Amino acid sequence: MTSDPWGRVDDEGTVYVRTAEGERVVGSWQAGSPDEALAYFTRKYEGIAVEIGLLERRVRTTDLAAKDALTAVEHLRGLVTEGHAVGDLAALAKRLDVLVGEVDAKREERRASRAKAQEEAKAAKEALVAESEQLAESTQWREAGDRLRALVDTWKALPRLDRKADDELWHRFSHARSTFSKHRKAHFATLDQQRDEARQHKERLVKEAESLSGSTDWGATAARYRDLMTEWKAAGRAQREAEDELWARFRGAQDVFFQARSAVFDERDADERVNQVAKEALLTEAEALLPISDLKAVKASYRSISERWEEIGHVPRDARPKLEARLHVVDRAIREAEEAEWQRSNPEARARAQGMTGLLQSAVDKLEKQIEAARTKGDNGRVAKLESELAGRRELLDQALKGLQEFGG
Structure with missing residues (x-):
């Protein structure tokens, strides 16, 4: 009989393995020596040990699913407890027990990690939903629309929750996006209507502007163009292409009118500057009449100046007030001289002056x-x-006497 610490071969060729529970038959060997038999079954043991080592490595270094790992463990455990091998089967069984503990621990870790990831994903999705519901009422159409699209991409990158929770949050998320889309669609529909x-x-304004472009009623037409511009600004904007085309026509019509008016006004201004020079010459002539010594002669000269003044016509608007003010000074001096002359020749006034002098x-x-x-009397x-x-009486008398002298008496 041949034996080693973990097995033996009896005289009939039966091979045994030694375990804590006693010997167990693992096979028979008839084709060679007992040593060869033990070597063969020892190699079978070493093969099982290699498989266990490979499984240990997979469990410890890969994401092998717990279910698959435990299935592999049970397969190897069967080889250890029932297989045909000679060696320290208890040590292999112990390694398998340790491996089962590791698999369970990793499964718990994964379960805890998944639970944490689910909580984080739920919190993240709830935050996305809350933000989307706020954005649903926004009127910042471009910014809110871009942000909602970004939220969808973020949602897709998050892991799924349990079906009920995920569906409920997605329903709220989708509803918020739909609400925003409806509001935006309604807004732009209204905007399109307003632009139309x-x-x-503005088409009506353009037609009127074009109809006025040939007018020569400069004042009234210019005022109407100002009113049309006010209406244009108040009308709001049309679609970009229509707005640009209509504005070009509107401005073109105004330019035709105002260029024509400018040409006429330039010619008029030249004439009025000539008139200004002529009236300035008349003013020099009129101002030479002062001070008045011969009222009758001054009045005749001033009448001639006034007639020529009217015949000359308009002067530039900015020069008009100064010219008229100078002429008014001469006119006022003549009127005051006429008033004084009348007072001196007024019989009633003379009589009143004489009466007052006598009373004083x-x-x-x-x-x-x-x-x-x-x-x-002292x-x-x-x-x-x-x-x-x-x-006091003498002072009044002196004044009365001076007034009476003005009447020549």
Whole structure:
């Protein structure tokens, strides 16, 4: 009989393996020596050990699924407990037990990791949903639309949750996007309608502007063009292509009118500058009439100047106030001279002046007598009072006498 620490071969060629529970038959060997038999079954043992080592490596270094790992462990355990091999089968069984513990630990780690990832994914998706629901009410169409598209890409990159939770969150997310899309569509539909209305309005403005381009009613037409421009600004914008085309026509019509007006006004301005020079010469002639010594001659000269002034015509608008102000000075001086002359020749005024002078002279004479009487009585207080009153009367009398002299009397 041949044996080693882990097995033996009896005289009949039966091969045994030694275990903690006792010997177990693993096979028979008839074709060679007992040593060859033990070597053969030892190699079978080593083969099982290699398979266990490979499984250990896969479990420890790869993402081998726990189910697949445990299936492999059970297969190898069968080889250990029932297989035909000679060696330390208990050690192999222990390695398998340790490996089962590692697989269970990794499974728990994966379960915990998945649970954490699910919680994080749920929190991330809830945040996406909350943001999308806020964006659903935004009127920042481009920015909000771009952000919602980015949120969809972010959603797709996140792992799925359990079906119920994932479906509920996706429904809210999808509803928010649909709400935003409806609002944006309604907004741009309204905007399109407004732009179409603006286009129609501006087409009417353009037609009127073009109809006015040949007008020579400069003031009224220029005012109407200003009104049309105000209406244009208030009408809002049409579609870009229509807006540009209509604006080109609108401005073109205005340019035709205002260029024609400018040409006429330039010619008029040249004529008015000539008129200005002529009126300045007349002003020099008129101002030479002052001061007035012979009113009748001055009035005749001024009448001639006025007639020629009217015949000359318009001057530039900015020069008009200064020229008219200078002429008005001469006109006012003549009128004041006429008023003074009339006053001097007015019989009623002369009579009033004479009457007033007589009354004041009587009042002065009376006060002088009263003062003389008060002095005689020695009433100095009354004298002082009457002298003060007399001074006032004499001043008025002097003024009245000067006025009377103006009447030549």
